[in-house]
Amino acid sequence: MHVRAAERSSIVGIFFDDQPLLARTGANLAASLFVAGIRTLRASPRLHQPRGMFCLMGSCQECLVLVSGQRKLACQIAVTAGLRAQRVAKTGTDD
């Protein structure tokens, strides 16, 4: 839930695993997914448990996603119109 209604001009469409979502331009991708109800961002490498945003400051590495095919921390990515992010298929491996 947003604290204040954002100006319409700042709302853009983004995609997470091909699911269309609305987010604010410049907002943090991890925070935008969290507020959109997408809590699980990846599976832990060994026990394959669901994990999501945790520290929001680039330290814990839990919000690792694919942005334009590259592994990025969602909390270090600013939302832009049409941004496409995906879950990493498997962490801890090269595929």
Place this chain on the structure above:
Amino acid sequence: MTEFDLIVLGAGPAGISAAVVAAAAGLKVALFDENPAAGGQVYRLPLDTSESTQAAEERVGHQLRQDLAASAVQTFFAHQVWAATGDYRIDAIGPRGPVHCAARALIVAAGTTERVVPFEGWTTPGVIGLAAASLLLGSQQILPGRSTLIVGCGPLLAAVAAKTVANGGTIDAIADLASVGEWARALPAMLSCPELLRRGIGWWRTLRRARVPILARHTIIKVEPVGERLRATLAPCDAAGRPRAGKHRTALVDCVAVGHGLTPATELTRLLRAAHRYSRAAGGWIAIADQDGRSSRPRLYVAGDAAGIAGAAAAATHGASAALACALELGGADRSRLERLLEAARARHKRAARFGRAMARLMALRAGHVDAIAPETIVCRCEDTTCAEIDEAFQAGACDLNQLKAWTRCGMGPCQGRTCGDIAGELLARRTRVRSREYVGCFSARTPLRPVAIEALTGDFNYEDIPIPTAAPI
């Protein structure tokens, strides 16, 4: 490679003030930060800068950014520093590729990592750090959930709860490890910064008005997902943070925000092999340094919370004194003026640090809290290492943190042990006969300090351009 007199690592209050003061003293200064703008975590640039607010953090952050913009400091934002060498060469990755700089001196103002003492279910999505909740509310203007449970210790509990309530959210309860008496004992030190104390009283009033239950001496013992929501179990605890018999409470909420204090970020000073010591009151391992942050290594300084937790206000004053001491060491002109400024900065720092250190004591790690971690609970989130596996390694003979890392992979994952290092160290120390953190040590820092893609380092190249060395004669 660009050469500087001084490179400052971290653009929070300590780093900004160090860089600005050093530049004003005539040094050629570079300032690095992985975030896109200066401010650090407490003064992070708000997403919506068009609306002027009266929030004190925003005013201070704005002033720091203005001072920096008006200075001659060369800034490198959105740059991840992944290596530093003994001759003070810094390797970073920025939006336009790799950057290499060198300097005569370094000031490490890397801030802190939030400590969360593991409990059953703490890895469940929706359980977030207290600092993360604060950033959601502050810079992102997002409520962590419609209903939130706030647990842990320190002033951030009330700050996050009051901001949530003020923005229309519901706080189910606040569970504080500290007792009312502990807060009362911190009061004399808090009087040294009346404006910060006033802000705290404002939060407390907001919480009273909203009738938010505040459970002193309570700890969280379990979180389980229930559909899209989380069911959390709270238990009363003793002064050491150990759960004790008594009435358990459960809460069904959207989000659990948990923070058990802060640990200084020492990757860079550990990597550079400066001497360190363990200080529970300062948040954990810190570089051994004098009052101006001068470490055991020549021309290597630490400033702000990275030098020991003392809060954002003290970080700025500490950054200034580190910069002035550094300018004097590097042979800055007009020494008597620099010495006068240094004396003044030290006096300001003493006052500001008194408040912050009292807060740091409230947030210090409690031994009983770590003793209560259940065997099947995950300690290292990156590698899914459980408390039982740490026990097993200790039984097999691991009594040093790096031995534990090699045997269990605890602390070997992409976060480099920042999240689990303090807890793993405490767990291991509690099992050894001497029960000493110095005895078990801390994780060795390794490059790359942050995960970096090889392609980001190499850039585009043609295979023909790669020089092939001639084979050695047989």
